[in-house]
Amino acid sequence: MAKKTYSFYPGCSSQTKASSFNYLTSTKSMCNLLDIELKEVPDWNCCGASIGYAEGGELPRITLSARNIALSEQANPGMDMVATCAACWLSTRESKERMDHNTQMRNDANEALKEAGLVYQGTQNVRHMAEVLVEDLGFDELKKGVKNPLRDLKIAGYVGCQTNRPFGLAGESFENPVYLDNIIEAMGGEAVPYDQKVTCCGGALAFSEPEKSQKQIKDIIESAYDHGAEMIVTPCPLCQANVEIYQGEINKRYGTKFNIPVAYYSQLITVAYGGSAQDAGLDSQLIRATKLEEIAKK
Amino acid sequence: MSENYSNSFLREVEERVEEGHWVKMCMQCGVCAGSCPFGPHWAHPPQEIFMMIRAGKREEVLTSDSMWMCTSCYNCVVRCPRKLPITHIMHGLANYAHRLGIAPKGQPTEHFATLFWNNLAETGRVNELKLSLGIYFRDGFSQGIKNAMAMQSVGLGMLKAKRLNPFELFAPHGVKDKSGFHAMLKKAREIEDRRKPIA
Numbered sequence: 001m002a003k004k005t006y007s008f009y010p011g012c013s014s015q016t017k018a019s020s021f022n023y024l025t026s027t028k029s030m031c032n033l034l035d036i037e038l039k040e041v042p043d044w045n046c047c048g049a050s051i052g053y054a055e056g057g058e059l060p061r062i063t064l065s066a067r068n069i070a071l072s073e074q075a076n077p078g079m080d081m082v083a084t085c086a087a088c089w090l091s092t093r094e095s096k097e098r099m100d101h102n103t104q105m106r107n108d109a110n111e112a113l114k115e116a117g118l119v120y121q122g123t124q125n126v127r128h129m130a131e132v133l134v135e136d137l138g139f140d141e142l143k144k145g146v147k148n149p150l151r152d153l154k155i156a157g158y159v160g161c162q163t164n165r166p167f168g169l170a171g172e173s174f175e176n177p178v179y180l181d182n183i184i185e186a187m188g189g190e191a192v193p194y195d196q197k198v199t200c201c202g203g204a205l206a207f208s209e210p211e212k213s214q215k216q217i218k219d220i221i222e223s224a225y226d227h228g229a230e231m232i233v234t235p236c237p238l239c240q241a242n243v244e245i246y247q248g249e250i251n252k253r254y255g256t257k258f259n260i261p262v263a264y265y266s267q268l269i270t271v272a273y274g275g276s277a278q279d280a281g282l283d284s285q286l287i288r289a290t291k292l293e294e295i296a297k298k
Numbered sequence: 299m300s301e302n303y304s305n306s307f308l309r310e311v312e313e314r315v316e317e318g319h320w321v322k323m324c325m326q327c328g329v330c331a332g333s334c335p336f337g338p339h340w341a342h343p344p345q346e347i348f349m350m351i352r353a354g355k356r357e358e359v360l361t362s363d364s365m366w367m368c369t370s371c372y373n374c375v376v377r378c379p380r381k382l383p384i385t386h387i388m389h390g391l392a393n394y395a396h397r398l399g400i401a402p403k404g405q406p407t408e409h410f411a412t413l414f415w416n417n418l419a420e421t422g423r424v425n426e427l428k429l430s431l432g433i434y435f436r437d438g439f440s441q442g443i444k445n446a447m448a449m450q451s452v453g454l455g456m457l458k459a460k461r462l463n464p465f466e467l468f469a470p471h472g473v474k475d476k477s478g479f480h481a482m483l484k485k486a487r488e489i490e491d492r493r494k495p496i497a
Contacts, residue, residue, distance in 0.1 A: 012418075012423045012424040012426070012471070013424075013426070015423070015471050016463070016471075017460050017461065017462065017463035017466075018426055018461065018462075018463070018471070019426055019456065019461050019462065020461070021460060021461050022459075022461070043473050043474050043475055044473075045418070045422040045423060045473050045479060046418040046422065046423050046424050048415070048418065049414070049424075050369075050370035051370075051407075051410065051411045051414050051415075052411070052414060052415050052418070053316075053389035053390075053392065053393050053411065054389075054392050054393055054396045054407075054408055054411035054412060054415070055393075055396065055411060055412045055414075055415035055416065056393075056415045057316070057393050057397070057487075057490050057494075058316045058390070058393075058490060058494075059486045059487075059489055059490040059493070060483055060486040060487055060490060063482060063483065063486040064418075064483075067479070067482060108486075108489045108493070109486070111485065111489060112482050112483075112485040112486035112489060113482060114485075115478060115481035115482045115484070115485045116475060116478030116479060116481065116482040117478060118478075118482075161369075161370070161371040161372060161373075162370070162371075162372070165371065165372035165373065165375065165376045166372045166375045166376055166385075174376045174377075199335065200335040200369050200371035200373070202335070202369055203369040203370055203371065204369070204370070204407075204410065204411075204414070205336070205367075205369050205407060207410050207433055208406040208407040208409065208410035208411075208433075209336075209339075209367070209406060209407065212336055212339055212367075213369075216335055245452050245455070245456065246452075248451055248452065249452070283459075283460075284459045284460055284461055285459065286455045286456070286459055286461075
């Protein structure tokens with residue numbers, strides 16, 4: 001496999017000791033194992049996420065992404081810009097579309113960027129890591145490198161919202177995307193069919209409307225259990241956090257006994273490619289993924 | 299707004315709300331209402347909000363809690379037969395109501411969204427610890443301690459899992475070029491206020 005290089009935008013939650021630190025750890029391990037080189041965008045800022053609109057408004061929000069793209073274009077020319085966080089990818093790609101399709105928006109963003117000595121040119125594609133795996137490598141290629149297949153591991157692939165809508169992966173259905181199931185199967189695991197694959201976890205409203213969001217999360221976990229899943233796997237840091245950390249709260253509220261691990265696709269791939277539990281960041285799960293840890297190289 | 303016999307609220311939305319020019323394209327099918335995860339909690343589903351805008355119900359729309367229930371799941375956007383960017387229109391209406399200062403009093407998502415933006419605007423990156431504390435302590439110190447105690451198992455779990463850093467309070471993550479970052483946001487705000495003035 002030829003070495004591939006990308007301009008990498010990790011995002012706020014994937015910083016040292018932030019809430020999806022294990023996503024960063026496992027992404028780095030996974031990319032090493034897949035011979036992918038990540039060049040971090042220097043001095044990147046927050047994308048504004050999906051909740052920045054109320055105080056931020058339109059142009060300030062788009063300018064946040066314009067700065068990141070401009071920095072990426074300057075430092076890593078000729079590369080695609082790749083995000084691992086669903087909200088980072090969505091905000092950045094959406095901002096790029098607005099600037100590319102609306103000259104006034106682009107000029108306004110560039111007028112603001114000038115204050116930071118930068119210019120947005122729109123020369124890079126903005127992609128999610130899942131696109132790199134599926135489109136640039138492909139399932140057959142991914143399958144070839146598996147050293148440690150995840151045999152007998154039943155996994156609910158939870159795609160959620162923002163890696164699926166409004167853009168999603170090319171050729172995938174919004175109602176039943178299959179790329180995550182295909183990644184699970186390529187790693188030797190069993191992707192269980194269940195009916196809450198693209199249900200919203202509440203997103204940022206898990207903080208402001210906890211009861212309403214926890215109802216969503218309960219539906220997702222219940223369906224995963226009912227269809228025989230032993231763990232849930234997701235491409236989104238907010239999905240991961242929401243579905244993992246509120247299980248105790250939901251148990252209190254609904255009298256359930258949820259205790260299902262929630263991991264990232266990058267953790268699965270790291271383990272299947274022969275990485276250790278530590279390489280995969282599995283020591284940072286709130287609910288330990290015991291079965292995956294047992295499969296991992298000792 | 300200049301006086302005009304046509305519906306002035308629709309024009310106001312078209313000119314001053316993000317993606318507001320799409321509102322008149324709604325054909326009232328209701329797919330958005332049926333697709334919304336928080337559907338049971340809205341006072342008015344999107345297609346009703348759009349019709350109310352066309353009917354000139356300015357106050358009812360802008361003081362509604364409806365658009366504050368948007369989780370940004372984009373279900374409505376991908377299902378809308380007319381391809382309206384409904385999520386962004388909802389965000390735009392929420393932002394406009396917020397700027398006018400007429401959002402429902404104590405709206406929790408308005409509070410969180412404001413906290414989030416101010417948090418990231420300070421250093422350029424989100425400080426998750428300060429953000430969580432900001433939510434717990436919104437109703438004063440003693441309620442904050444109670445909230446934090448109620449969530450302490452989550453907090454301690456995150457701390458133990460190395461996914462929450464107590465030192466974020468004193469040495470937060472952030473961009474290096476803070477002056478450039480702040481100047482950029484200030485300029486963007488100036489232009490935004492010029493493009494979308496408050497009525």
